[in-house]
Amino acid sequence: MIRRNRKKRLHGFVVPAPYAGVVVLGMLLALFYVWLGCRCDSLGKDIKTLELEKTELKKQLLNEESRWTKMKSPGNLEMVLAKRKIGMAWPRQDQVIRLHERVEDSNVSVKRPGNSLTYVRRNKMAIHD
Amino acid sequence: MTDQHTKGRFAFSIIVLMAAMTGLGMRLAFLHLGLEDKKREGVENSRRLEKKIHPGRGVICDRKGEGNILAINLFVKDVCADPSIVVKSNMTAKVAALLAGGLDIPVDEVAVRLNQPDKRFVYVKRMVRQEVAAEIEKQKPVGVFFQDTTARQYPHGNFMCHVLGFVNHEGVGGAGVELSLDKYLRGSPGCIETRVDALRQELYAQRSRYIPALEGANVILTLDQNVQYIVEKALDEVMVAHHAKGAWAIVEKVKTGEILAMASRPAYDLNEFSGAGDNAKLNRTMGMVYEPGSTFKPIVTAAALNEGLITPETVFNCENGAWKYCNRLLRDYHPYGNLTVADGIKKSSNILHAKVALLLGEKRFYQYLRAFGMGQRTGLDLPGEEVGILHPLSKWYGISITRIPIGQGISTTAMQMVNMISAIANDGCLMKPYIVRQVVKSDGSILFSNKPEVVSHPIRPETAAIMRKMLLGVTEDGGTGTKARVEGYEVAGKTGTAQKQVDGRYSSTAYTASFLGFLPVENPEIAIIVVVDEPQPVHLGGTVAAPVFGKIANQVARYLDIPSGSNSLTVPGENVAANRGVATAGIAGAKEMDSVGKGGF
Numbered sequence: 001m002i003r004r005n006r007k008k009r010l011h012g013f014v015v016p017a018p019y020a021g022v023v024v025l026g027m028l029l030a031l032f033y034v035w036l037g038c039r040c041d042s043l044g045k046d047i048k049t050l051e052l053e054k055t056e057l058k059k060q061l062l063n064e065e066s067r068w069t070k071m072k073s074p075g076n077l078e079m080v081l082a083k084r085k086i087g088m089a090w091p092r093q094d095q096v097i098r099l100h101e102r103v104e105d106s107n108v109s110v111k112r113p114g115n116s117l118t119y120v121r122r123n124k125m126a127i128h129d
Numbered sequence: 130m131t132d133q134h135t136k137g138r139f140a141f142s143i144i145v146l147m148a149a150m151t152g153l154g155m156r157l158a159f160l161h162l163g164l165e166d167k168k169r170e171g172v173e174n175s176r177r178l179e180k181k182i183h184p185g186r187g188v189i190c191d192r193k194g195e196g197n198i199l200a201i202n203l204f205v206k207d208v209c210a211d212p213s214i215v216v217k218s219n220m221t222a223k224v225a226a227l228l229a230g231g232l233d234i235p236v237d238e239v240a241v242r243l244n245q246p247d248k249r250f251v252y253v254k255r256m257v258r259q260e261v262a263a264e265i266e267k268q269k270p271v272g273v274f275f276q277d278t279t280a281r282q283y284p285h286g287n288f289m290c291h292v293l294g295f296v297n298h299e300g301v302g303g304a305g306v307e308l309s310l311d312k313y314l315r316g317s318p319g320c321i322e323t324r325v326d327a328l329r330q331e332l333y334a335q336r337s338r339y340i341p342a343l344e345g346a347n348v349i350l351t352l353d354q355n356v357q358y359i360v361e362k363a364l365d366e367v368m369v370a371h372h373a374k375g376a377w378a379i380v381e382k383v384k385t386g387e388i389l390a391m392a393s394r395p396a397y398d399l400n401e402f403s404g405a406g407d408n409a410k411l412n413r414t415m416g417m418v419y420e421p422g423s424t425f426k427p428i429v430t431a432a433a434l435n436e437g438l439i440t441p442e443t444v445f446n447c448e449n450g451a452w453k454y455c456n457r458l459l460r461d462y463h464p465y466g467n468l469t470v471a472d473g474i475k476k477s478s479n480i481l482h483a484k485v486a487l488l489l490g491e492k493r494f495y496q497y498l499r500a501f502g503m504g505q506r507t508g509l510d511l512p513g514e515e516v517g518i519l520h521p522l523s524k525w526y527g528i529s530i531t532r533i534p535i536g537q538g539i540s541t542t543a544m545q546m547v548n549m550i551s552a553i554a555n556d557g558c559l560m561k562p563y564i565v566r567q568v569v570k571s572d573g574s575i576l577f578s579n580k581p582e583v584v585s586h587p588i589r590p591e592t593a594a595i596m597r598k599m600l601l602g603v604t605e606d607g608g609t610g611t612k613a614r615v616e617g618y619e620v621a622g623k624t625g626t627a628q629k630q631v632d633g634r635y636s637s638t639a640y641t642a643s644f645l646g647f648l649p650v651e652n653p654e655i656a657i658i659v660v661v662d663e664p665q666p667v668h669l670g671g672t673v674a675a676p677v678f679g680k681i682a683n684q685v686a687r688y689l690d691i692p693s694g695s696n697s698l699t700v701p702g703e704n705v706a707a708n709r710g711v712a713t714a715g716i717a718g719a720k721e722m723d724s725v726g727k728g729g730f
Contacts, residue, residue, distance in 0.1 A: 037334075040334040041332070041333075041334055044331075044332065048331060062202065062204065063203060063204075063258075065198060065201060066282055067284075069201070069284040070284045073354070073358075074354060074355050075358060090687035091687060093687075093692075094617075096690070
């Protein structure tokens with residue numbers, strides 16, 4: 001019986017290193033490609049979802065704008081005031097208190113947006129009638 | 130195992146692998162190259178998706194911008210059904226009841242639509258709001274499905290209907306601003322080319338072309354919705370109080386020509402425009418001509434003053450109310466003897482104005498009429514503006530020179546008239562009126578912007594100042610327009626009561642009552658015209674239209690915070706139109722002295 005030459009077998013046919021390297025690299029590239037494809041698909045789905053969400057939000061915004069516009073229309077406001085029995089009329093000129101730009105001796109102060117506190121004065125007395 | 134065996138196995142596996150790959154390759158080649166063109170096209174088409182992206186139509190806002198939206202595009206749904214499926218399921222009655230309840234249409238109507246087994250598609254109701262469609266969708270009715278679409282929505286119904294106009298079902302503007310600015314509002318459609326999976330879901334990574342839709346630009350008008358509301362409410366009231374056939378009014382800023390309000394009655398609901406008749410759709414402020422009557426008199430007076438032919442103190446003999454010229458009688462409503470020009474305009478004497486026109490002469494008078502914009506479009510940026518009727522001199526009759534000055538034998542639009550009075554108020558500068566302030570893209574950039582434009586200078590500033598003073602007399606005691614007074618302001622104006630032509634003759638029952646004026650006299654800010662068509666039974670401009678003017682002017686002046694221009698001019702008691710109902714203010718105790726020409730052609 002012929003004894004096996006273990007050493008020889010051990011050093012039997014070996015895939016050449018460069019070839020194996022190319023195959024492994026190819027496999028890695030293929031895997032990367034597949035991963036990239038999946039990632040693109042997933043991002044695409046996300047984008048689609050966000051696009052749909054944006055459209056939905058736009059629809060909602062327009063609906064809300066329409067409702068808001070209706071609510072604050074002069075006709076509706078008048079109706080609501082009447083319902084609450086709040087009688088309102090336009091003020092006469094002498095009923096309007098006008099605030100003008102500041103003069104030193106003024107006793108009224110207002111905060112204007114973006115400015116420091118500015119003093120103003122009123123030029124007419126309020127008349128309540 | 131020997132090396133030989135290993136090599137053999139390796140070679141075998143390589144061969145098997147190669148064979149498999151070759152097989153796959155051949156199959157692939159067969160699928161891609163060997164298929165018939167038709168089949169390949171079919172496969173391709175089933176995976177391809179080409180879609181047009183509809184742009185959103187721009188919004189229309191009042192002068193305050195996007196805070197006050199007047200027209201907006203909403204996403205809505207068309208409720209559709211496949212009658213064959215509904216009928217097969219034997220649930221026609223149930224589905225019809227469900228749809229009828231949700232969509233507010235009669236059950237019978239829905240049942241008839243669904244009961245068509247040979248049809249595959251019917252609209253149950255178009256342009257249904259999302260919430261309503263969602264409610265129906267929840268109950269999953271058999272054979273019913275929904276299509277996404279957009280619809281033009283006018284949140285305020287018939288508010289500003291004649292200015293805004295409407296958009297037809299194809300999305301094209303059909304009237305008003307919607308028509309005139311359609312090219313800006315419409316936007317530009319985009320498109321998408323992509324591939325879909327077996328479930329018709331888009332494969333985003335394979336989107337080959339995407340051109341986003343260009344949203345329509347937004348239009349900002351010069352109209353103020355609060356001023357418009359005041360005007361529309363006043364017109365609605367006068368329509369009811371005087372059983373009028375129609376009524377219309379314009380509020381214009383005299384210094385710029387901006388239109389703050391433009392309303393016409395009858396009106397119609399813009400969301401139901403298809404059901405409205407032509408009569409309701411007519412914008413009478415600029416699309417209807419009428420004989421202006423006495424409101425036309427300021428032109429001849431201004432012209433003669435400008436030529437230096439008369440002064441406010443020049444006296445004319447008013448022939449005790451009846452004067453023959455070219456064998457045709459001209460009458461005054463009340464007989465007068467000698468009147469100054471200032472009194473003539475205050476009391477609206479026909480004879481005095483006819484004599485002033487004779488003094489001026491046909492040629493000069495015609496030139497002034499043209500200079501004031503008569504017989505020409507004002508150039509307002511709305512469709513359907515009428516030119517009016519001003520015959521050329523060659524077609525004037527012998528008595529035309531005595532009738533045109535009193536507003537007979539000439540037809541104008543309310544727009545032309547308010548523009549004329551604005552010119553007098555604006556130191557003789559005739560401005561081009563405009564209703565569109567800006568067209569703004571969705572990114573905020575301005576595409577188009579209107580600016581005040583001077584058209585002509587028909588009279589000198591000094592003449593205009595004299596005219597303003599004389600027209601103030603009309604609303605003072607003894608004038609024809611006392612009911613147009615506004616508490617705290619000096620109002621100048623002119624009343625008009627014109628007989629309408631019926632079957633070629635002047636009617637004794639059908640009149641057009643109008644009032645034309647501006648305020649405050651010292652530094653005019655706004656001009657207003659109010660015209661009431663065939664008011665009954667009272668028909669005088671000073672009784673019907675002047676109180677409406679007063680009511681509008683009173684509120685608008687306070688709302689716009691117009692300085693009075695004089696020291697607290699408060700008009701006492703009875704004749705002040707402020708805060709009073711038109712109905713009660715107009716009829717009771719009318720002391721109308723407006724003249725009506727009885728001569729006629």
